[in-house]
Amino acid sequence: MKRYPHGFSGGQRQRIGIARALAAEPQFIVADEPIWAFDVSIQAQSMNLFDDLQERLGLTCLFISHDLRAVRHVSDRIAVMYLGRIVELADATGIISRQVHPYTRALISAVPVADPKLEKQRKRVLLQGDGPSPINPPKGCQFHTRCPYAIAACSRAVPALTEIQPRQLASRIRVSREDPDVEAVAAMPGDVRFALDDQGR
Numbered sequence: 352m353k354r355y356p357h358g359f360s361g362g363q364r365q366r367i368g369i370a371r372a373l374a375a376e377p378q379f380i381v382a383d384e385p386i387w388a389f390d391v392s393i394q395a396q397s398m399n400l401f402d403d404l405q406e407r408l409g410l411t412c413l414f415i416s417h418d419l420r421a422v423r424h425v426s427d428r429i430a431v432m433y434l435g436r437i438v439e440l441a442d443a444t445g446i447i448s449r450q451v452h453p454y455t456r457a458l459i460s461a462v463p464v465a466d467p468k469l470e471k472q473r474k475r476v477l478l479q480g481d482g483p484s485p486i487n488p489p490k491g492c493q494f495h496t497r498c499p500y501a502i503a504a505c506s507r508a509v510p511a512l513t514e515i516q517p518r519q520l521a522s523r524i525r526v527s528r529e530d531p532d533v534e535a536v537a538a539m540p541g542d543v544r545f546a547l548d549d550q551g552r
């Protein structure tokens with residue numbers, strides 16, 4: 352009670368922040384990058400605290416983070432966003448084992464694995480180019496400037512979140528070079544339709 356904020360450790364300050372949020376007895380908490388400022392041991396404590404609170408208080412928590420290891424640890428469902436839009440939404444276990452959207456694949460492939468043997472075998476999916484400015488995002492599918500599967504239609508149509516398999520949705524026109532089925536999976540604005548040429552462009 353008598354200490355100033357600087358008198359607490361990072362982990363203590365974070366627990367105080369969570370306690371303040373819980374004092375209002377919420378059913379739903381939005382935690383925006385709650386662990387980014389901490390070292391690994393405090394991050395681990397914080398994630399365990401989130402787990403514990405979710406279980407004991409029956410809380411629902413929207414956990415926003417760039418740290419995929421943390422997201423995987425605390426989440427039941429994961430939504431992956433690119434430039435402010437959800438590009439894939441699935442159960443945590445499902446999205447870790449099978450990603451549909453090329454951006455999700457690149458993200459998951461970048462997560463280090465704790466097992467040295469598996470880590471050696473890990474194959475990174477490297478994206479070309481820099482991320483576009485969120486102030487002036489590309490038209491159509493915002494990922495088309497970096498997507499290895501992009502076709503001309505991707506710069507014109509905004510793909511809708513489509514159920515690819517039960518409980519797994521992705522915003523996509525194609526997910527591989529063999530999947531040029533634009534009409535079947537993309538939401539077309541108005542009545543606009545796209546025809547593919549021989550190369551599937």
Ligand code: SF4
Binds near residue numbers: 496
């Ligand atoms: S819609 Fe096109 S650019 Fe966007 S992820 Fe799918 S293939 Fe790539």
